[in-house]
Amino acid sequence: MNGKQTRFVTPETAVQAVRSGDWVDYGFGAGFPELLDRALAARKGQVRDVKIRGGLVIRPRIEVVESDPEQESFSYYSWHIGDYERKLQTRGLVRFLPVMLRSLPTLYRERYIRCDVAFVPVSRPDADGCCGLGISNYAWRTILESARTVIFEINERYPRLQGVDGSHRVRLSEADYVVEGEHEPLPERTYREPGETDAAIARRVVELIPDEAVLSLGVGGVPYTVAQMLARSDRRDLGCHTGTISDPFLELYQAGKLTNARKELDAGRSAWNLAMGSQRLYDWLDAEPERFHPGDLDYIHSVERISRLSNVISINGGVQLDLMGQENAESAGARQLSGIGGQMDFLEGAYRSRGGKGFICIHSSRLDKEGRRRSNIVAAIPSGSTVSAPRTMIQYVATEYGVVCLSGKTLRERAEAMASIAHPDFREELARSAAENFR
Template identity: 85%
Template structure:
């Protein structure tokens, strides 16, 4: 450790590496360079046109944005709009960049985009100078290997797991500067109580999940409800290969359902890229590192790797679908709500998996603030809204009224299947559109 003492500096000293015009990467998800962010924000007025890149931020603030709403020194870019970023977006303080997560490492590796300074959040080092990547592996190694300057921020609260064969670790020697200090408690994400509709959808989907299935669960209400039902079911030997590990998987483990026993790869291990949930989840990762294979986007989101598992079950939510099966998962008109994230990666992986199934789970309808019922299954996705997944990638759609299986169907058959799981108030109208437009 004495070999690296010269690299330890204050956050204020470290951020002097940022120059006007630089791109600075903050990372993704619940992992966040808290001390460096605050120190960089204090340089408002000293630098110009510094572009900060991150995504899916769930902590309550980003200091460079809060300190500079006029964007005189800093502008913020997001790969995936999180809850906090959504609030900033209303004030024009977030610039959204669409990306499929599996393609993101290529953008850095092949120099389509650049990172000048990487703010990498890491766990406390061990006696050999190795740190874990905490709760966000992301594509950090690819990013910082392309950067001009690499700054590690040691967070004393992070789980210290380093992954299978070092899949989740970095070494102090790889940093140009290292900062440490006192951090706030880790950001947590909780789930609202499931609605009656969530429960109805989850019951339908649970019946489609076999013993030994390898689960990829999104972070919404329906995926979490599915996990709770699986935990209370007679299903056994379930597996995990997922973009985000959450309390859904912790519940399965505590119920004795998550064994990973039948996975063709990473047998016995839960594989993930991000961790996001309760403090209990983070404590689990820290206490039992031998249960996990945290990996980077190249590993976890690889369609080829996902397809090597049997019975991959991918469960995600959506915003709207049309009668052809096109899905909008991330916007209301031109207003960005989230991002496509890894949904396409796991939909395609499940499609290729022997016995695999990819589900888009959606409430058939919603009520507006004025109490008017609107269908979430539409004749066409409205202009300006995103097509997150094309019709060719949607395998199964589940609402509280059943499951539409779309594979191998004509446009007319697809439309009829989609209309059959719409809210009854809209079925006849949708069927009429199908008859008139899909001959």
């Protein structure tokens, strides 16, 4: 930062700090600097080659992208393709940056990448001039220390929690400029009612979750259904240490299941990096801040820290798995669908946790555009597709037809196990491939 006294200015004044050739960080997830984004978009034609980084954006519009489809002034880079960014991608307006989230702070600290200007969304300040990081702790602390210019955008709608020992706190004095104004309602991520396949997978996984489990739930139908079933179960004293806290955890809390009472770390508190869900979720964070430890990527995604917790249960989805257990979690051929995010972090953490289990949950098959059934368990990950997690990191795989543990199995045993939980239409073909390739 440039050391100037913090100044409250208009968004239009603040974005004058952005120069041609700069890298500008927008953050990650549901937190988004909408006033600064709009003001920067208005500078189209005044600057060139400004590169914006973000990821997993769930609001319906990024103004710098929409206002400049020719990319004369701005280009947009994403760490993790969200639903809206996927639509931009089909128009050639997103450039994907592969990253394992636990390694992202190192990229900034060691100057593999740079941030010239940070647009940091924060909550309303308290009487001491301290703000919370709202719904996206991300790696903001690390980014603030490396940026040339820091601009805070106060969002009056954010939850005001500041975290354990200030883990979610920034001071107005840390910013070069501060902007404020009226914001749109916070973006919400909703869940559809689970289908029969999601419910069948979830039932099998829930059977393997013990009392006092510490949950890391990905965002999707199966994790949500698992949480609903746990809320109605006889499980006791469940905990939360997760990349993204979402409505499933709120449901567990309301059912009296989420107490965090038995965690070796952060006892009594749910630990998370991002918040993404309904307004009810955001209201919960605001009303009961003492129940949470919002931490940065270095804290939440640390494999060493996760592994110090007992009975860590990591539940994530995938796109495809092959007979060896290699997982494609993020692409259809060369087309990027999402990103690896923190999946590897929590898979490894669960593997190393005493009593821990890492689950990849996947529908055994899908229907293509022509209505033909395709297997999501394949003989080999197709050429061009991503191998998101290696076979050595996959512990449990669940489909609607069963759950298999791949740990300690030979290639032949893995292949036979994977074929056994495939859709019946493909089992014979997959078993034949296993016999031919893994002797």
